[in-house]
Amino acid sequence: MPQETITLEVFRYRPEEDKQSTFQNYDVPYHEHWVVLDAINWIKDNVDGTLSYRWSCRMGVCGSCGMMINGEPKLTCAVFLKDYFPKVIRVEPLVNFPVERDLVIDMDGFMEKLKSVKPWIIRDDTDQMDQEYLQTPSQLAAYKDFSMCINCMLCYSACPVLDGDPEFIGPAALALAHRYNLDSRDKGNEQRQDIMGAEEGVWGCAFVGECTEVCPKNVNPAGAIQQAKIASTKAWYRSVLLPWGKR
Amino acid sequence: MRNPLVRPYPKDWFLRTRAYRLFMLRELTSVCIAGYLVYLIWWLYKFNQVGAEGYEELLSFVRHPVSIGMHTIALIAAVWHSITWFNLTPSVMPMRIGEDKVPDVVISIATGFGPWLVLTGFILWATLG
Ligand code: SF4
Numbered sequence: 001m002p003q004e005t006i007t008l009e010v011f012r013y014r015p016e017e018d019k020q021s022t023f024q025n026y027d028v029p030y031h032e033h034w035v036v037l038d039a040i041n042w043i044k045d046n047v048d049g050t051l052s053y054r055w056s057c058r059m060g061v062c063g064s065c066g067m068m069i070n071g072e073p074k075l076t077c078a079v080f081l082k083d084y085f086p087k088v089i090r091v092e093p094l095v096n097f098p099v100e101r102d103l104v105i106d107m108d109g110f111m112e113k114l115k116s117v118k119p120w121i122i123r124d125d126t127d128q129m130d131q132e133y134l135q136t137p138s139q140l141a142a143y144k145d146f147s148m149c150i151n152c153m154l155c156y157s158a159c160p161v162l163d164g165d166p167e168f169i170g171p172a173a174l175a176l177a178h179r180y181n182l183d184s185r186d187k188g189n190e191q192r193q194d195i196m197g198a199e200e201g202v203w204g205c206a207f208v209g210e211c212t213e214v215c216p217k218n219v220n221p222a223g224a225i226q227q228a229k230i231a232s233t234k235a236w237y238r239s240v241l242l243p244w245g246k247r
Numbered sequence: 248m249r250n251p252l253v254r255p256y257p258k259d260w261f262l263r264t265r266a267y268r269l270f271m272l273r274e275l276t277s278v279c280i281a282g283y284l285v286y287l288i289w290w291l292y293k294f295n296q297v298g299a300e301g302y303e304e305l306l307s308f309v310r311h312p313v314s315i316g317m318h319t320i321a322l323i324a325a326v327w328h329s330i331t332w333f334n335l336t337p338s339v340m341p342m343r344i345g346e347d348k349v350p351d352v353v354i355s356i357a358t359g360f361g362p363w364l365v366l367t368g369f370i371l372w373a374t375l376g
């Protein structure tokens with residue numbers, strides 16, 4: 001029996017010469033156990049070495065292989081050809097990001113947003129950094145789910161709010177901020193409040209909820225943002241009602 | 248050379264997945280509920296004008312098939328909005344006992360469906376009973 005094939009319709013953009021993007025079709029050998037990333041690697045190795053894309057771990061850990069597969073944001077190392085065969089698979093770079101080249105997006109904006117929420121443990125006793133900060137299993141459980149994010153940015157492609165308001169900090173970064181706010185060792189709540197409580201912070205979210213649907217790590221960023229809305233409201237009331245005392 | 252291409256977001260995004268469609272449906276129910284509130288305010292205003300004597304006439308207006316149809320639509324919208332909202336509560340207000348998560352259904356029932364049923368029962372009992 002001749003080798004069965006499946007067609008990949010791949011987004012191409014070459015910044016040096018193209019004004020617009022185009023699609024290029026490739027026929028790829030079909031194997032039941034192949035994921036979309038295997039097919040793209042096969043194209044790169046055998047047909048077209050100029051095709052650019054990001055990947056690394058091949059096992060849903062590094063978060064670098066996110067692309068739009070038939071219009072839905074997916075980790076290409078985690079979607080199988082067999083789920084689409086024999087139909088054509090359309091492969092595009094993640095939406096809501098500028099395209100650098102082919103399937104590679106520009107993630108500078110995302111990195112800035114991540115940084116803006118100070119996603120690290122903030123302490124006021126930095127002079128005693130040699131001590132241990134103990135945490136009980138239930139204190140860990142309070143934020144553990146939100147710490148599983150691999151920065152794959154699928155949730156940013158799923159978020160229609162970012163289309164209207166590119167300044168919106170977005171699901172992953174807000175979930176990460178919430179993760180540190182929930183961490184019993186952290187004291188940075190107040191420092192994050194300005195950015196979290198701003199229009200482009202949690203209040204930008206319309207609770208569409210698709211970020212949670214597409215997240216490969218069950219982080220539930222939509223839930224994190226709603227919880228942060230409650231926390232931000234409480235903080236605001238505290239600051240208004242207790243302007244003099246401890247906030 | 249860097250020359251990033253900015254692409255438009257799909258204009259039909261809200262039709263693309265089931266979750267998007269359900270979200271839009273939930274948002275649209277708010278329009279029905281707002282419409283009903285306008286109607287209710289108008290009705291109270293009228294009632295205030297005509298007083299007890301005109302009450303029967305106002306009631307016959309409410310009993311008109313068009314009015315009953317609109318009420319039914321508003322009721323379905325309100326019920327749909329409430330159910331989907333209560334189903335989302337566990338995500339918004341997760342609860343833990345020590346390391347263990349309180350199951351989602353328990354939160355939905357305790358904070359949403361339970362009080363909703365009790366209040367609805369009470370209102371039915373007070374108005375019809
Ligand atoms: S929250 Fe989920 S979808 Fe978003 S970047 Fe993190 S792992 Fe990816």
Ligand code: FES
Nearest residue numbers: 057058063065077
């Ligand atoms: S290649 Fe690392 S997540 Fe897919």
